[in-house]
Amino acid sequence: MVGRPNVGKSTLVNRIIGRRQAVVEDKPGVTRDRVPYDAQWNGRRFTVVDTGGWEPDAKDRAAAIAAQAEIAVQTADVVIFVVDTMVGATDVDEKAVKMLRRSHKPVILVANKADNQAIEHEAVALWSLGLGEPFPISALHGRGSGDLLDAILAAV
Numbered sequence: 001m002v003g004r005p006n007v008g009k010s011t012l013v014n015r016i017i018g019r020r021q022a023v024v025e026d027k028p029g030v031t032r033d034r035v036p037y038d039a040q041w042n043g044r045r046f047t048v049v050d051t052g053g054w055e056p057d058a059k060d061r062a063a064a065i066a067a068q069a070e071i072a073v074q075t076a077d078v079v080i081f082v083v084d085t086m087v088g089a090t091d092v093d094e095k096a097v098k099m100l101r102r103s104h105k106p107v108i109l110v111a112n113k114a115d116n117q118a119i120e121h122e123a124v125a126l127w128s129l130g131l132g133e134p135f136p137i138s139a140l141h142g143r144g145s146g147d148l149l150d151a152i153l154a155a156v
């Protein structure tokens, strides 16, 4: 689970594992390293790894967090790249996409915070990231998370 700070990675991790175990915070930078959680869907078991917010050209603590996120990418079977649909694709998101391309890993683009139909329509703009179809979901309310899990498991 990777993406810039505050897009809802930990909230989505909790949605997937069905427990509030990953730390959700309004402040960015709470998750420092890679935190694995056991999960299952349709009888298949897998590990979902929460990471801290990825930022380009980070320094000190932020650089360590970004490095951990990149290790998580290198060790993943499939990368869940989370963006904020309300905000749209940012420069940082585009730089993250370049990092993901270098990894040659399969990437699923999650358009999070699509809390209602109107915001869900904004997700089409995220095709511009070049990662294929964006999956609009609301990690907070659970909207779309079943379809996303089906797609994740189909990708591995």
Ligand code: GDP
Pocket (backbone or CB within 6 Å): 003, 004, 005, 006, 007, 008, 009, 010, 011, 012, 023, 024, 025, 026, 028, 029, 053, 112, 113, 114, 115, 137, 138, 139, 140, 141
């Ligand atoms: P992370 O830094 O990417 O792990 O983001 P968090 O999971 O800690 O969430 C950051 C903030 O976004 C928190 O206030 C969450 O409640 C909020 N958030 C996460 N998912 C959603 C969502 O689907 N909709 C809305 N409206 N807020 C969300």
Ligand code: MG
Pocket (backbone or CB within 6 Å): 009, 010, 011, 023, 024, 025, 030, 031, 051, 052
């Ligand atoms: Mg987090």
